[in-house]
Amino acid sequence: MFARKRRPSTPGDIIRAHYLDERGVSVAALARAIGVSRKHMSEIVHGRSRIGPSMAARLAKVFGTSTALWLNLQAAVDAWDADREARSWKPLYRFPDAAD
Numbered sequence: 782m783f784a785r786k787r788r789p790s791t792p793g794d795i796i797r798a799h800y801l802d803e804r805g806v807s808v809a810a811l812a813r814a815i816g817v818s819r820k821h822m823s824e825i826v827h828g829r830s831r832i833g834p835s836m837a838a839r840l841a842k843v844f845g846t847s848t849a850l851w852l853n854l855q856a857a858v859d860a861w862d863a864d865r866e867a868r869s870w871k872p873l874y875r876f877p878d879a880a881d
Contacts, residue, residue, distance in 0.1 A: 789857040791828040792840075800844055801826070815839045831855055 800806065812822035816839070824830035832840070837851035 785861065788861050790854070791858050792832045792851050792854045793826040793828045795854060796840070797826050811843070814843050831859075 796811070801808065801811065808823050808826055809819045811826075812819040815822065815836075817836075821830065825832060825836070832851050832855040834848070834852065837848045837855070840846070840851050841848045
C-alpha cells in the first residue's frame with residue numbers, strides 16, 4: 782500500500798468546503814440545525830474536535846449523507862495521527878507469524 786504524504790482532510794474541512802461555503806450556510810445555522818452550541822460546531826469545523834457516532838448520525842441527517850461517511854473521514858484522520866505518533870515507538874517483542 783502507498784504511504785500518504787499529507788494528513789487526510791478532517792470532517793470539518795469537508796463540512797466547510799462542501800456544505801457551508803458552497804451553500805452559504807453559517808456555522809451558527811448548522812449548529813442550530815444539529816442542536817449543538819455554535820462553539821462546539823466551530824471546534825469541529827476547524828478540526829479541533831472529533832466527530833463521534835452521534836454527531837456523525839446528526840450530520841448525515843442534516844446533509845442527506847450516511848453516518849459511515851463522517852465516521853470514515855474521522856477514522857482516516859485518527860489513523861494518520863496514530864501512525865505519526867507511533868513512528869519512533871518500538872515494541873518490546875514481536876510475535877512470530879502463525880504457522881499454516
